[in-house]
Amino acid sequence: MLQAALFDLDGTILEVRAEHFMQEYFQALARAVAPVMDVDRFTKALMDSVVVMLMNRDPSLTNADVFWHEFSSRMGNSREALEPLLIKFYANEYQDLAKIICPSPQGRRVVQSALDRGLRIVLATNPLFPRSAIYDRMSWAGLADLPWELLTTYEDMHFCKPCPEYFQEVAGRLELPLEACLMVGNDVTRDMAAADVGMRTYLVTDYLINPQNMDFREIVHWHGTLDQLCRWFSGANLEQALSDSLALDRVRRYVKSFDDSLAPLVFSEATSTVEEVARALGVEPGMIAKTLLFRSGDRNGLFVVAGDRRVSTKKVKQLLGSKPRMATSEEVEEITGYRVGGVCPFALATDVPVYLDSSMQRFEVIYPAAGSAHSALPITFAKLQAITRGTVVEV
CATH class of the missing domain: 3.90.960.10 (YbaK/aminoacyl-tRNA synthetase-associated domain)
Incomplete structure (x- = not known):
């Protein structure tokens, strides 16, 4: 039985191109730190530290711990000088990024439809940002007032998507089995990795991220637009759809054991006739x-x-x-x-x-x-x- 819906933010329930937002974010951040450090050196250290944070598998370290350890090793003892600038940046310049965000009524509607279904909701954005920055983006999207049970931020989480431990940590925080959770996202590689650990998956295709051009029909449980997802949450046959997903997983495992090249394809809508x-x-x-x-x-x-x-x-x-x-x-x-x-x-x-x-x-x-x-x-x-x-x- 499905008990929780995990929603990715950028490009899923927030109408924004993630790469555009990140480009604007890094440029604004570089301008903010320019008075105290070399911008090129800062940018390289920042990007390298983010890569290490994405790859971390040490459960004893939060993402913030990993980031600052790596960043300090590249920039020297600069944290004391940098942190006040970051606080000021997130309170001021960061707010200007709201202009590239388009609040999506559809995004709020789909989260509300999950709540109306009795599901617990998690904001399962990749935890690369501090809590305040994530909360701001939620506010710009008109989502901050919803009863989120968990936000995955870099202060609190120990792993990032697509590491399987990320999804396991979220389910553990909710005290739910993995199969009781649905990961909703637009990134084939990062979000849909949840299927590898046993979560249900729904790929939102409005702002699809698929850099490897994978045939995502072979790996997801469901896919479609936000509008289709909203109708799916609101439909009368949701529990039967979840039961069908278990049958689909059974077939996937069976054919893989027979021939690794075989993989079922999934349609965005159910079909009832040969035609x-x-x-x-x-x-x-x-x-x-x-x-x-x-x-x-x-x-x-x-x-x-x-x-x-x-x-x-x-x-x-x-x-x-x-x-x-x-x-x-x-x-x-x-x-x-x-x-x-x-x-x-x-x-x-x-x-x-x-x-x-x-x-x-x-x-x-x-x-x-x-x-x-x-x-x-x-x-x-x-x-x-x-x-x-x-x-x-x-x-």
């Missing part, structure tokens, strides 16, 4: 592999069929021994472990014989569901046969 899946993938309907459960007395058979073909009842009867019927949705979930619309033909809850429609061999790649109605697995027919140990039949 909808085909449109979402940009392929022809025949490439969508329908997985259908038939029952004949006490015998079951799982038929994986090309999206443009129908199963012959006569053929099913020959294979199962008596007149068959389609399983009910309740039977499908009990026997396969998946809901109708998301049935994957392997990693099943019970032992069911699998039959593969031979006509699917005409395609280089086919797409069975991967545990939920918003997922599909690109796979060759040969690999599908190997992983399911299915019998090839003409349907």
Whole structure:
């Protein structure tokens, strides 16, 4: 059960390009310290110290401890001279950066929808800034008055994103299991790393950060715009979506153990027909592999069929021994472990014989569901046969 939503700030619920903000921030900071130290030397020491802070894995040191230790080692005994300037900077010049911030009503709306759902909320921005600077950005965004349970700042946190310890530390502070937390962010590398430790993930695509051009559909649980996320929080089927995410994770683990190159794809919206899946993938309907459960007395058979073909009842009867019927949705979930619309033909809850429609061999790649109605697995027919140990039949 989902109990907490962790929200990244810049580019997620705050309408700003992070790289633009950081550029303006460093320039303003350099001007502020110019009276007491060489700007070029300061800037290099600052950037190098931030890199070390990002990489720190020592749980005994806060990010602030790491930063000041590294910065002092590069600049000498300058902390006493610098700290008063920083206090003045954050009280004055830093406030001018508000002009490049666009308060996002949508950002507030999506956080409020999480609260309305009964979720605890965390501001899970990367803890590279002091508390006052983060609070200011929240105020500029119109988010400071919300009942945040935790803000991740550099004074309090011991790790940064994407280190797994960051997400573990947040869950520990909340006294929640990792799977009860949802990480919401726009950075594929930093925010979505939460999935590696067992958190649920929602990638916000309005200001997407994806420098490596990864196919994020292979790693996230859900993705979409802030507007879609707001509707997702407010929807009636949120708990079922969370249950589906566990099925998707089961498929991911199963295929990785079989072939590390296999990875399910996740759609931004659930699909309910072959045509909808085909449109979402940009392929022809025949490439969508329908997985259908038939029952004949006490015998079951799982038929994986090309999206443009129908199963012959006569053929099913020959294979199962008596007149068959389609399983009910309740039977499908009990026997396969998946809901109708998301049935994957392997990693099943019970032992069911699998039959593969031979006509699917005409395609280089086919797409069975991967545990939920918003997922599909690109796979060759040969690999599908190997992983399911299915019998090839003409349907």
